[in-house]
Amino acid sequence: MKDKSINILNFIGLGFFEPAIRLASGEETKKNLVALFKKIVLPILSVGLFLLLWSAGSSHLYNIEKEFRIEKAFNERGEAAARLERSCIDSGSKDCQITTLPSPSQVWVAYKSLLADHASISAKKDAFAEKVAATNVKRAEQGLDAITYTGRPSFVDQIFTSLKTVFAGFLLALFIAVPIGIMLGLSESLRSSVNWLIQILKPVSPVVWLLLVSMIVNTLGKNSDGDSSFTISFISVGLCAMWATLVNTSMGVSSVDKDYINVAKVLQLNIGQKVFKIILPSSFPLIFTGLRITLSVAWMVLIAIELLAQSPGLGSFVWEEFQNGANDSNSKIIVAMFVIGIIGFLLDRIMLTIQKFVTFTEET
Amino acid sequence: METLENSKVRRSENGLFEDKYMLDITQLTKIYPTPKGDYVVLDDLDLKVKHEEFISIIGHSGCGKSTLLTMIAGLNPISRGTIVANNQTIKGPGPDRGVIFQSPSLLPWMTAYDNVMLGVKQVFGHGTKKDRDDIVKYYLSKVGLEDAMYKKAKDLSQGMQQRVGIARAFALKPKVLLLDEPFGMLDSLTRGELQDVLIEVWNQEKITAIMITHDVDESIFLADRVIMMTSGPRAKVGDILEIDFERPRLRKDVLDHPDYYKYREHLINFLEH
Incomplete structure (x- = not known):
């Protein structure tokens, strides 16, 4: 026990x-x-x-x-x-009121007020849902969209919005970077031909990615009337964060132990078996390290991107509080700072735990 | 099929030994180009190995022993000359030539069983699942791993990993077995144990074997013939020593045999001069 x-x-x-x-x-x-x-x-x-x-x-x-x-x-x-x-x-x-760096106790008060605010907003939401339930059923029968609550989101809602964005961005990075990384790792000529592109794009600031993505998404989304800010921000997050995974994957795949490759040669494994039985498992630790970096970079750039893209989330919360200038705004910003830090830490811990589950570690 | 028959016939007509030799190396040369000109590792090396013969190759470090072995395995391109294994000129690696590497080269994320099964599936893909399972289990228990079959390779000791390596090589039923200093990384106690395991399995399978070694005693105990290579560059076969001990051999009998020290002296004399 x-x-x-x-x-x-x-x-x-x-x-x-x-x-x-x-x-x-x-x-x-x-x-x-x-x-x-x-x-x-x-x-x-x-x-x-x-x-x-x-x-x-x-x-x-x-x-x-x-x-x-x-x-x-x-x-x-x-x-x-x-x-x-x-x-x-x-x-x-x-x-x-004097506005400067708030003290710990002020921040604690702000934290509790944010929680109270969340409770009151959830209560309002529930009440609203109850009120429109009957109408929504009718609207659904008529083929109309349901009426949804459009009031101010609470701090906790913002956290979940941010998490949703970061996971969408992370998945995008995963699905782009891992397959491309494997291909680059397998072919040296491919690797050297696109290396310059990776080296140039890797250090580009999140802000520029955001602008680039919004150029494209805004043009493509001309005919749809939905809100594109979520799309823009998650794609930007994914593009900013995918480089670590891309580089690590191609490095892991290209540096598979020569002994393992010899085993594959002697056994004459075909390319699929070689990739799935030997190359991927042996480069998994490096790929996962890349994914961990990707997730923490994604979380870090997310705040800046939300702030600029005016997509809801912790970033826009911080920005609104900064613009707002109410007497507890500074304290709320500090609360958000801690929440961002703690969530980032937890995300990294989750990744580390998953990594322990799925990868082998060689004894040193 | 036809072409294979034809080539066999032609070989016989040309007066070439058809069945006598399992492995026939003629005028094998390996050249590594360097900025200062070509570096000749092996120069016109000839070697013939009979069926069911166990030979060991001994020589100083860097004389090209491993180069020779990797070329037979097909992992290293040949500069000049030919290697004919089981009547077929080798062109690349293949499971007809099993290799036991110096480092066990197991896939550490797989179990011992899966490591052997990976190759068995490749070679006996046509058989039933039960057959393959039997083969893997038979050889793993032969090397004394019946209790550790389902352990991950990374959790096994070096000696146990090399046991899996032996099981993997024999389970593929290769025509030629190539051993590249298989026990070089082990401590002397484990080395002795594994030599016994190897020779025990070999006594039953009688697969033509070529083993690279640094160890004089190991080569006498295991081999029918010891090939001594001259020091590189331009290494070739310097001397060949026939070891006339009866098989199956027991370590104790070999050590007590009056010829043992004669053989030993011969080898050491060659290596020291």
């Missing part, structure tokens, strides 16, 4: 709980205490230190901003105005 749960934890990348479990079962107390300290206590301490530095920094910035405003009021309008400004700032009234 104990060993099994340790194995599972290690497998899904939560191996740092191992000493806690071993300790709980009374195994090698001293050694496990040290491990526990290293793997759990130290990281918690470093998080605490981080929060401390953050709040010190933000209160410092707050004071700079505050003193600047009071001094400005004093210089422009005299001492009474300065006193008024100070009391106004201290009271925390919305009129003279």
